[in-house]
Amino acid sequence: MAEPTNTPMPPGTPVRSLSPEPALPSLIPDASKFLPAHLRTSSGGNAAAPPKRPIVLHIGDEIKYNPKTYAEFSTAFEVVRPSAAERDRPEFIRALKERRWGDFSAIFRPFWGTGGEMGRWDAELIDLLPDTVKVFASAGAGFDWADTKLLGEKGIIYCNSGLAAAEAVADFAVAMIISTFRHLPWCISAAVFSPTSSDPNTPSTSAEAFQTCHARATAVSHNPRGHVLGLIGFGNIGQQIAAKLGHPAFGMRIAYYDVERKPVDLETSLSATFHPTLTSLLAASDCVVLATPASPDGKPLITASTLAAFQRGTRFVNVARGSLVDEEALADALDNGTLSAAALDVHADEPRVNARLVEMARALLVPSSPTTGRGASGPGPGRVMLTCHNAGGTVETHIGFEELSMRNILAVLKGGKALTPVNLGYLKQGE
Numbered sequence: 219m220a221e222p223t224n225t226p227m228p229p230g231t232p233v234r235s236l237s238p239e240p241a242l243p244s245l246i247p248d249a250s251k252f253l254p255a256h257l258r259t260s261s262g263g264n265a266a267a268p269p270k271r272p273i274v275l276h277i278g279d280e281i282k283y284n285p286k287t288y289a290e291f292s293t294a295f296e297v298v299r300p301s302a303a304e305r306d307r308p309e310f311i312r313a314l315k316e317r318r319w320g321d322f323s324a325i326f327r328p329f330w331g332t333g334g335e336m337g338r339w340d341a342e343l344i345d346l347l348p349d350t351v352k353v354f355a356s357a358g359a360g361f362d363w364a365d366t367k368l369l370g371e372k373g374i375i376y377c378n379s380g381l382a383a384a385e386a387v388a389d390f391a392v393a394m395i396i397s398t399f400r401h402l403p404w405c406i407s408a409a410v411f412s413p414t415s416s417d418p419n420t421p422s423t424s425a426e427a428f429q430t431c432h433a434r435a436t437a438v439s440h441n442p443r444g445h446v447l448g449l450i451g452f453g454n455i456g457q458q459i460a461a462k463l464g465h466p467a468f469g470m471r472i473a474y475y476d477v478e479r480k481p482v483d484l485e486t487s488l489s490a491t492f493h494p495t496l497t498s499l500l501a502a503s504d505c506v507v508l509a510t511p512a513s514p515d516g517k518p519l520i521t522a523s524t525l526a527a528f529q530r531g532t533r534f535v536n537v538a539r540g541s542l543v544d545e546e547a548l549a550d551a552l553d554n555g556t557l558s559a560a561a562l563d564v565h566a567d568e569p570r571v572n573a574r575l576v577e578m579a580r581a582l583l584v585p586s587s588p589t590t591g592r593g594a595s596g597p598g599p600g601r602v603m604l605t606c607h608n609a610g611g612t613v614e615t616h617i618g619f620e621e622l623s624m625r626n627i628l629a630v631l632k633g634g635k636a637l638t639p640v641n642l643g644y645l646k647q648g649e
């Protein structure tokens with residue numbers, strides 16, 4: 219996303235795009251060779267001797283995919299990697315207090331699955347950072363695991379890696395959007411159904427489940443073409459979803475809401491219609507997709523009150539953050555027909571998934587009066603698709619996470635500009 223879009227919005231601003239926009243040159247260099255990492259694992263002993271090169275605190279797994287960039291990175295910097303035990307929050311705090319890793323200049327988290335063991339980067343951790351820290355570059359499009367405002371106020375630029383994840387997230391969103399139109403969870407689960415329930419509405423044999431689905435899914439399934447896809451957040455991810463599902467491919471009509479209206483030529487190239495308010499977007503959409511970062515205050519955007527603005531029978535997809543959705547209100551909306559289907563990759567209380575939504579995802583209930591889709595009311599089969607925060611998770615994303623995080627640190631510590639900063643708005647002038 220262009221820097222302004224990715225800069226934190228003023229308090230109270232509702233949404234912005236999930237990922238940065240500037241086109242980077244390929245983030246995926248030759249990854250064919252595995253470079254043994256020249257890493258110094260902290261011994262847990264005394265502070266390091268004064269460094270000749272800036273120290274980079276590398277949290278999480280070793281670099282796997284980008285040997286060329288890592289060779290440059292580890293030549294330019296002294297890379298210090300705390301052990302797994304040191305990344306546990308109490309030990310991490312102890313180490314920061316002891317200045318065990320010296321006066322480091324950057325924090326580097328190249329992976330998504332590791333490096334977060336110390337928990338949220340809140341005031342407790344940030345206040346312990348040495349004044350030398352200039353940049354924190356991390357894997358991940360989302361950045362709700364760090365108080366980026368406080369980091370900015372301390373003069374530390376936080377760079378996310380949404381750009382590297384955008385294609386994977388957009389691809390996954392496409393699958394989820396199609397699922398809401400075609401009731402894929404029903405089609406999949408009926409084919410592999412094994413009867414366990416005594417519920418009279420539930421098919422009692424797998425053959426019956428198969429035939430029921432085969433016969434009845436038609437009545438509630440629709441082609442996406444011509445339907446309005448309402449994107450909340452129109453950064454790199456939202457734009458890629460629009461490009462994949464709009465004209466000429468799937469022929470959906472693209473609408474979006476973002477804190478910043480995008481340039482007209484971009485709107486034109488994606489045939490996207492801007493809505494100045496969330497309510498107006500919701501009222502116009504046949505399928506609403508969340509592609510925006512978590513609210514800075516952690517509050518949900520999709521609540522009973524915003525759900526009231528949806529058209530009856532709308533579909534809903536979340537590939538952004540679970541905290542953006544009041545899941546009980548969402549389950550109510552599925553129960554009362556406000557929503558005809560939902561697909562959620564992210565959940566409010568991961569790794570736990572809302573029990574009502576799980577029940578709906580498992581349901582093989584036959585609709586008592588199949589409708590034409592919109593306006594389907596009451597529990598219906600296959601209306602909820604739930605996945606395990608998988609949208610961004612591809613090898614290509616991880617190659618990009620590593621590369622982009624290193625490039626951000628190289629840029630900032632060599633006196634240049636961060637590539638994908640998200641908190642410049644909180645840095646004092648001149649920093």
Ligand SMILES: O=CC(=O)O
Pocket residue numbers: 357358359360361383610
């Ligand atoms: O959720 C995934 C990410 O933040 O990249």
